[in-house]
Amino acid sequence: MDQVLQRDSTAAAAIEALRELLGPRGWIEQHIDQEPYLTEPRGLFPGRASLIVRPADRDQVAAVVRICHNAGLPMIPLGGRTGLVGGGTSQEGHPPVVISLERLNRILDIDPAGMTMTVEAGCVLEVIHQAAAEQGLLFPINLGARGSCMIGGNISTNAGGIQVLRYGTTREMVLGLEVVLPDGEVWKGLSAVRKDNTGYDLKQLFIGAEGTLGIVTAAVLRLFPATPETQTALVAVPDVASAIRLYALAQRESGGLLSAFELIQRFGIEVSVRHAGGVDPLSDSYPWYVLLEMSAGGSKGSAELQARMEALLEVALEDGMILDGTIAVSQAQAQALWHLREALSDHQHYEGESIKHDVAVPISSVAHFVEDAVKAATQVVPGARCLAFGHIGDGNIHFNLSQPLDMGTDEFLARTKDVYRAVHDVVFSMGGSISAEHGIGQLKRDDLARYKTPAGMRLLKAIKQAIDPSNLMNPGKIISSS
Template sequence: MSADFHRELGLIIGASRVLVAADDVAPFCTDWRGRYSGNALCVALPGSTEEVAAVVRACVAAGVAVVPQGGNTGLCGGATPTGGEVVVSLRRMNRIRAVDADNNSITVEAGCTLHAVQEAAREADRLFPLSLAAEGSATIGGNLSTNAGGVQVLRYGNARELTLGLEVVLADGRIWNGLRALRKDNTGYDLKHLFIGAEGTLGLITAATLKLFPRPRTHATAWVAVPDPASAVRLLGRLRDAAGDNVTAFEIVGRPALELVLRHIPNARDPLLGKPAWQVLIELGGSSDMGGDLSATLERALEAAAEDGIVNDAVLATSEAQTAALWALRENVSEAQKIEGISIKHDIAVPVSCIAEFIARADAALRAAFPEVRIVCFGHIGDGNLHYNQSRSDAQSNDEFIAQTGAVNRIVHDLVHGLGGSISAEHGLGQLKREEVLRYKSQTEMDLMRAVKQALDPRGLMNPGKLLSKVGAGALHADPASL
């Protein structure tokens, strides 16, 4: 039966583009972190939207589930097969279909890497602002499926806010062409938002029309030591008062996070003396010189903040090489953590005004419960998104600590929920948090999500076991306050 099915897919996309050998399939069956592994019936590599649709129709006819996959850089196991599915890799669908500079829009296929989209925008003298550490391998389809954020959400918004239209292969194999490049279209439900952030559980995104912006002509970058996270939040407010929307990024890096980068990443150097406990990476960007010298604006704001005790030290980049070196420190934190070993990862969001309270309370609770815990905290403080990860430095002790993941999650996630936050800010739920989210979303929310899933994928063949738990619609939801 499998051989017949493989031949059928081969007739659709070419036999060489249906991978069945174990060695060929294996790279598609393990996530980037190495936490999740599964097995697939095969890997299909379609080259067009029509081929994707035909593959899905063949899978539906055979009752075989589909796992969409882009660059396989996700952190929650959302693109990893669990057993017996067809992995539909969209890597061959990597064309830039159109660039409309006058409309500030670009239409690209889902398999384009984020970097390729950025470069196509640059060639048109425009900016596509979505930016994250894995942009060289992460694809637009995956970015949209997880509603990726990155370092410039503060100014430009996340993937959802950067999307004008989508092309999607639905769960029954039909193609929905919603590639509209309009800022205004008030003709009913905005269907694209169903698929953004849905992690491939409702359909396969095959192309997108995205917003472009004027390309910044000037920028200023600084690495700044602050006394504590509360001072970082105050500094953010000062900078936005001084520079307005020219504040494009504001990233916080705790000392343990920086130490991992200095230990594991070649040529990484500490920008400041004294090993400050907390640092922020700041970038201002402007599309013209009308706003004056951004470097001078940033320097004045930092000097005033230093006089008020909310900045301890700072270094401003004076060249592109220095700017790149500072950004490399921030962007390599995840890679350094991966080299160091497994950790309990949290991708959380709270209101910016609650950032300092969350860190203080979570640190205290975790250290009380696990005295030898190492807390690696970094992330997009400008939009309230922290990557808040825990481990122990000794490998054997760390194995024992990882076994306590449930208890650690309870501390962190209950606190996030109590502050009105989210347990998944930009990485999605995948397999990692599909059960955990039941504790924090209401029965009504879960019922609505399952109703959408039932309407669009009644047979449950689109990326099963991801985002939604397998528990039925009447599942009991626990109130965190009662536990």
């Protein structure tokens, strides 16, 4: 009992110290005001907090972490609150101090010659896009949540998006990081150097770590020449295997200009048309669609890009890879086609509850994965309406199930774990990953332990123990706290 009282007294003193440190704008304690910070998009993982703090800069973040570390208070770093795996909430252990980075939202530097941008972790992704565009440059990480997600969260989950096939994931976009470590020390790794072989690449430890090893407070990002000219097309394909063949052809024929290649099942088109104001793009309906884009800048003009797209689709049509299609003739038409793809995730819930997967398999295995995953999932939930869509160019498929029309919500959701196991077993059999771009969080923590090799789990735990031995930094994510 004395230990409990002492712990509570220490925690209370730390909370008071945080209030004094940050001032009235820097913390949120009333439950009604905390609610937006403790809710994640799917509503699967409700949160709680001893206090929500809003530090104004890196030094305040470091001071907050030192106070929490000394008091043994767990901490959860928080970005734009768009994560889908429960990475920013907790119901385990002592109520955490939630550290929102929303006030660290400055662009610190843009170097057009070196094509880099230095930003604080709370910068919204779309703001970064706009700042790069003003310099005639491009930051290629592009997500549906770009208007609200923050770059610190993108880094901490190694976000992907629609242009990974051409530019790579966030991991390839980061040259340097500044990180507050679990004891409050600051690692100043904000380097724009592109070649550095002085030992381990420390920044890579924190990219994709989901805030379990430290808090990213700033980053140096790679930029690329802008690609103002685009050609966008949506085509119908007879099956997923044909989409894979089309992807290989498009990569060869585009001369490196292919910037997006998205697979969409017919059910996905119907979701966007019924619930998101989308327009059915073709006169007939087909089982599968591909949304592809070519983009270019510099000396390559729109006429050349259009010629490449038309030539590609002509060859594909003659070969039977595509059945029908349309090429956008204006920016508005291109945006309408992209709306069909981007509206899927946010509007599927109008079809009832859904069980969602974010997985990756080798590109050559995508067709087999979709076929086998449908069989495995519908064996668990007969009548489930499967919706597969995603990024063919990196093998990342969002494989979702909407509840059967004749099944109640509770009965459907009760089978969630069995569906995950069935689909993830298929992924594992193909040498794939159970998390392609959303992270592990709480949602996939147990499955990670099941599918990761014993050596892989030992390494993950060893890294966590070495950097955060007290397990205070976002505990219970990726690796179980027990």
